[in-house]
Amino acid sequence: MTGAEDEQGRPSAWEAAWRVLAPVTDLVTPMAVRVAATLGIADLLSAGPLPAAELARQSGADPEVLTWLLRHLTGRGVFAEPEPGVFALNEPAELLVSDHPAAMRAWLDLEGFGGRMDLAFTGLLHTTRTGEPAWETVFGAPIWTYLAQNPGMGASFDAAMATGAEYVADAADAFDWTAVRHVVDVGGGTGGFLAHLLRTHPHLRGTLVDLPETAARGREHLAGLGDRCTVSGQSFFDPLPAGADVYVLRRVIHDWPDADAARILRRCAEAAGTASAADAAGRVLLIESPSTSDGDPAAFAEMCLRMLVIGGGRERTIEEFATLAASAGLELATTRRTPLGQIVLTLIPEPTRPSAVRGT
Numbered sequence: 001m002t003g004a005e006d007e008q009g010r011p012s013a014w015e016a017a018w019r020v021l022a023p024v025t026d027l028v029t030p031m032a033v034r035v036a037a038t039l040g041i042a043d044l045l046s047a048g049p050l051p052a053a054e055l056a057r058q059s060g061a062d063p064e065v066l067t068w069l070l071r072h073l074t075g076r077g078v079f080a081e082p083e084p085g086v087f088a089l090n091e092p093a094e095l096l097v098s099d100h101p102a103a104m105r106a107w108l109d110l111e112g113f114g115g116r117m118d119l120a121f122t123g124l125l126h127t128t129r130t131g132e133p134a135w136e137t138v139f140g141a142p143i144w145t146y147l148a149q150n151p152g153m154g155a156s157f158d159a160a161m162a163t164g165a166e167y168v169a170d171a172a173d174a175f176d177w178t179a180v181r182h183v184v185d186v187g188g189g190t191g192g193f194l195a196h197l198l199r200t201h202p203h204l205r206g207t208l209v210d211l212p213e214t215a216a217r218g219r220e221h222l223a224g225l226g227d228r229c230t231v232s233g234q235s236f237f238d239p240l241p242a243g244a245d246v247y248v249l250r251r252v253i254h255d256w257p258d259a260d261a262a263r264i265l266r267r268c269a270e271a272a273g274t275a276s277a278a279d280a281a282g283r284v285l286l287i288e289s290p291s292t293s294d295g296d297p298a299a300f301a302e303m304c305l306r307m308l309v310i311g312g313g314r315e316r317t318i319e320e321f322a323t324l325a326a327s328a329g330l331e332l333a334t335t336r337r338t339p340l341g342q343i344v345l346t347l348i349p350e351p352t353r354p355s356a357v358r359g360t
Helices: 013-025 028-039 053-057 063-075 106-109 115-128 135-139 143-149 151-161 165-171 194-202 210-227 258-273 299-309 318-327 354-358
Strands: 080-083 086-089 182-186 205-211 227-233 246-250 284-290 330-337 343-349
Touching: 028 063, 028 106, 028 115, 053 063, 053 246, 080 194, 106 115, 106 151, 115 135, 115 151, 115 299, 115 330, 135 143, 135 284, 135 299, 143 151, 143 299, 165 194, 182 194, 182 258, 194 205, 194 210, 194 246, 194 258, 205 210, 210 227, 258 284, 258 318, 258 343, 284 318, 318 330, 318 343
Parallel strands: 182 205, 182 246, 205 227, 246 284
Antiparallel strands: 080 086, 284 343, 330 343
């Protein structure tokens, strides 16, 4: 019997507890995976095993340190070492290849937006003490200012937000576009969702709204749609193009705290309230990622932490979205969960609260 076991040879209480605590205190392994992804090690191994020295030469790394890093990851089940100092892909490491459908490398790349999101968590203590985002304390500016000041990182953010074609189609299919003539995609990034709508519904016209640099990239993405689509490079805190039938907010509201989220919704309510249809105001379509609030409070809490640390946002339940919408002069009309679990809420301007709809 060792000091870590009782008389029956079972792990002592502290040893059992350590088995739970140890995996969640290790920072070496998560960072090693991200460094391997950033260096493109999986891509270099796609054609077969290579010695660490050759991997280091091609990736611009120190040979000895890279050997330690890959040997550590091999011991944790990522990569293989078929002979001493020679490394190869295994099934988990294949997920890090750039063209893998999982797109894990882009999300882990420390030189791209995905990796920067993770590094923002080095400021979690600040967020926990103050309730404020950590991004500025880690990177020197609030996230949206930072992205505007760093065009390369802004482009990486746009690319990250444009992934997931199956979720685009899943969300688009959750609404009946038959009677819609004009849709405005508010905060629509480079226009992936709007492009899908216009290509699958030839009767639609669309307007993309996003900040000027992102809107410029959106113009390139939407160029093939001709005069069916216009682009407005502006903030969604300013008045939006008015008179459309549907205003889409896809994965936008969870980026913002309640006060700012209400301002965005209020701008949509203002614009929707002047829809061109003679018999009805426009609609605001709120699309959010799969809800983690149902049956998995830990996952919901994790996503709330992520949104708060990065930019001050948070995840919300359907009831919380409805309350937020009401504060902006919008009424929840319908709720739908898509086959992939996304939440699609249809909001309408409240006719009995014109001041709320027209407010700023």
